[in-house]
Amino acid sequence: MGKRVKYQHLKDYRFYTTLELAKLLKVSKSTVIYWAHHGLEPTKREQRRWKFNGKDVKIYLKKKNNKFKVKTDPGEVYCPSCRASRRAKVKSIELKLTGRKLGKNLIDQIMIYGKCIKCGGQCTQLSSENCIGIFLSYYPDFSGKVPSS
Numbered sequence: 130m131g132k133r134v135k136y137q138h139l140k141d142y143r144f145y146t147t148l149e150l151a152k153l154l155k156v157s158k159s160t161v162i163y164w165a166h167h168g169l170e171p172t173k174r175e176q177r178r179w180k181f182n183g184k185d186v187k188i189y190l191k192k193k194n195n196k197f198k199v200k201t202d203p204g205e206v207y208c209p210s211c212r213a214s215r216r217a218k219v220k221s222i223e224l225k226l227t228g229r230k231l232g233k234n235l236i237d238q239i240m241i242y243g244k245c246i247k248c249g250g251q252c253t254q255l256s257s258e259n260c261i262g263i264f265l266s267y268y269p270d271f272s273g274k275v276p277s278s
């Protein structure tokens with residue numbers, strides 16, 4: 130149940146039965162029934178069949194999809210345009226202290242800025258004095274400075 134469901138083709142002001150939704154969204158009927166018991170209220174009942182308003186379904190699935198946080202892989206940053214974990218272009222990487230200190234040992238929190246290697250979009254990723262070395266080990270050509278307070 131961890132995959133994103135495409136729902137954009139549903140029509141806002143249409144009513145769908147459980148089966149219609151399952152077909153349109155390419156999920157099983159039991160998935161739709163599960164949603165109905167976990168926050169997706171059927172708009173009405175007709176002849177013992179549930180009817181869902183397209184708009185409600187869209188809102189529900191949008192929220193649900195947003196819950197999947199993308200985990201970034203080591204040496205990667207989160208690209209909001211790709212909505213994915215990506216490597217950054219090495220020349221675009223900049224490191225800045227956020228001014229926050231983490232934990233008992235007051236480790237510097239570091240923000241990584243960089244451009245997505247795939248789309249060129251601006252990415253950011255939080256890191257720290259302790260973890261930045263691991264990140265940079267993926268970028269042996271990095272020639273910038275690691276800030277410290």
Ligand SMILES: [Zn+2]
Nearest residue numbers: 208211245248
């Ligand atoms: Zn990107």
